[in-house]
Amino acid sequence: MSAEKADIGGFVTDLLPALSRSLAEEFNVFRVMHHGTHEKQLSNVFAWLLRPEATHELGDTFQRIFLDRVNAGLSTEDKLPSAGYRVFQEVNTTGEDETADGDVGRDIADILLSSEDAAVAIENYGTSDGHGHDYHRYLAHAAGSGRRAVVVLLCIRRVAHLQRDGWEQAAVVTYAEVLRDLKAHIATDGVWRRRHPEQHFFLEQMFHHFVEGPTAVNLNDQLTFIKAMCDTGESERYAMAHRDRAAAEFADIFAEHARRQFEESRNALTEVKASLRSFALRALRDQVNEKLDSGLIETVSARYRGGWQWCVQLWRADDHPALYLVFGHTAVVTVQRAPELVPSPDYLRVFVTHLPSGPNPPERVIQTEVSLAEVMAGLASDDVRLRDAVLAAVGTD
Incomplete structure (x- = not known):
């Protein structure tokens, strides 16, 4: 392959729209x-x-x-x-x-x-x-x-x-x-x-x-694929005599990049969880408690696994329902279960919801203005956006 070709990450990014459309259509x-x-x-x-x-x-x-x-x-x-x-x-x-x-x-x-x-x-x-x-x-x-x-x-x-x-x-x-x-x-x-x-x-x-397997039924998608192959220097694969081997090698490269992206993105979710829990402990709990007369946040934890793994729990006093700060897959699950539609959910942001009881859906889901990138970078102690969202959720008690 040419030494001048773009790295496989850019190539995969260029191809994803065409591949996702092909998969969605079938x-x-x-x-x-x-x-x-x-x-x-x-x-x-x-x-x-x-x-x-x-x-x-x-x-x-x-x-x-x-x-x-x-x-x-x-x-x-x-x-x-x-x-x-x-x-x-x-x-x-x-x-x-x-x-x-x-x-x-x-x-x-x-x-x-x-x-x-x-x-x-x-x-x-x-x-x-x-x-x-x-x-x-x-x-x-x-x-x-x-x-x-x-x-x-x-x-x-x-x-x-x-x-x-x-x-x-x-x-x-x-x-x-x-x-x-x-x-x-x-x-x-x-x-x-x-x-x-x-x-x-x-x-x-x-x-x-x-x-x-999935086929690129749209001609424009096929042409987009060819253009990406040419733009990134991967078009040399079209000239390989053994087509099956060329396709297998290309698929392995693509799969390896996808595997790395998955692992790194999961690590990012873990980092968001740790940073969000830290902010809740050092700032958010006090911010919220200053505004409440009852149902104060007593404990902050992040111990759940499975579908509810990507969240931070805010446990409250006086039998008030707990609150969740959710993101990633947990946010998807929460939004899907919400009785009220969340318009255009942005899963690069943090959501707030009540702790659902058993099979019951969450009472309300609030999309905050806080992005996952901001959480990873570290929220300032005087940032009150999460506080305001939590208080809005508390208002439904």
Whole structure:
């Protein structure tokens, strides 16, 4: 690549509008339900497809497709039967002798295909990576007492350098490979499609999400992408002979930048939380208490996790409801639950709300004038904008 090209951060920023429009324009049940964001969810789907008796009504079609892909990488003498397996999930591969020797943790295979004379232990993950599991333990469990056995990495994409500690010996099967084969089979089976429209719809959604992927349906978006590639020096990738490798390398760079951005932005939220708690302790509590006759703020804390992690709690006396200073994802959750619409919420600002009780929504959500950048930089002790917002919320008691 050219030494003069812009850094990948600028490139990603230029591309985000086009990519976000393309994603937004395409309905897909997997995206709507956020399904497939965790390996257990997809393991459930693949186990369903692998079970001949399951409600997909395809019999052992997918089991044969999957074994054909596994066998394609094996020598003739190592090939396994293409059907006849029972399907198990969340199988503990830790041997009894290991457990007897000491405190050995459970090592769980996502899916196990098992028959009398053969078995396949499947680790399902985004990349071809054992990610801490023991390949040799998987293989030994699958082999049992003399069965032919194979360990398979079922994944979105191959990343060979991640396969180590025995996992380089595993067969690798990608979602796209087996789903593309299943799609081709279904295309030839008109009877199944007519008799099973619900299953067909579900699988079509799966094919689109994991095989075809989001497409830039708008020509202007495609041209914007090309312009960004040219402006940043990344257009050399269009000249690479191996298109699949060029696309994979580009996607890995993009994904790495997104990962760094996510980690750094989460660190920023943590910094906002610490700074906001500090300001509440040293200034905001006294500012508010000077204006109240009852329900004084007694304690400031920031101990919640999960959906309510990004907040600072103001606990009050005399059984008055607590107040939250919320931001980030917690602000999103709060605004979504509010009975009154918050017009044009700006999630780069701090919000104030009452502590919701159980499933009840917050009584009121107030968007303050204080930005997250100002909180990180440090609010002055005489800044009363948060005080005024808190007092407005107190007025609803």
